Amino acid sequence: MIGNCQSLLGAPYPCRVSDDPRPPRRAASPVELEALGSAVRLRIIRLTYQRPLTNKEIAERLDKDPATTLHHVRKLVTAGFLEPQPARRGNRGAKEIPYVSTGLSWSLRYDNEERVDLTEAMLQAYLAEVAGTDLGELHQTRLVVQVDEEDKSEFMRRLGSLLDEYQNRPLKPGAERTAIYVAWYPGE
Numbered sequence: 001m002i003g004n005c006q007s008l009l010g011a012p013y014p015c016r017v018s019d020d021p022r023p024p025r026r027a028a029s030p031v032e033l034e035a036l037g038s039a040v041r042l043r044i045i046r047l048t049y050q051r052p053l054t055n056k057e058i059a060e061r062l063d064k065d066p067a068t069t070l071h072h073v074r075k076l077v078t079a080g081f082l083e084p085q086p087a088r089r090g091n092r093g094a095k096e097i098p099y100v101s102t103g104l105s106w107s108l109r110y111d112n113e114e115r116v117d118l119t120e121a122m123l124q125a126y127l128a129e130v131a132g133t134d135l136g137e138l139h140q141t142r143l144v145v146q147v148d149e150e151d152k153s154e155f156m157r158r159l160g161s162l163l164d165e166y167q168n169r170p171l172k173p174g175a176e177r178t179a180i181y182v183a184w185y186p187g188e
Helices: 030-036 039-047 055-062 066-079 112-131 149-167
Strands: 002-006 012-016 082-084 098-101
Touching (some): 030 066, 030 112, 039 055, 039 066, 039 112, 055 098
Antiparallel strands (some): 002 012, 082 098
């Protein structure tokens, strides 16, 4: 059966439905799209990926005011991107609530017309994170290729499948956390 598959990078491509081994992605809701339209919120999702952090810890890592990050944390909780964990006592006995990413952002589909705010937020989050990275630890490359629509679709599908595979692997205690940013843009 021929249908439209959705690549990780947002490009639809024609495919046999059985050709795409990834589970179908549901369209992001307006609330989810709004929550993801902020570089700060995207960075919070990344920081809390499989590592619960309190609002205070998030604020420290982002060098932001705790009240500002709390606003973003609440938006992410409401949209389902963060999940509060059981409360714990902090250093001075105060109640602290850690939050962890639910992984929801990875399982959504973002249609092209909805991607403008998300694309800008993703780029700004990447630039902020790279600015705080030792450039010796940054591994990057650039490549210009010439592909037709069929080859582009295959590339997007294969890249999406590879990223899905790594995202779904079980955690390895002590393994280094790695962030990946991928962009596809005209090479003129």
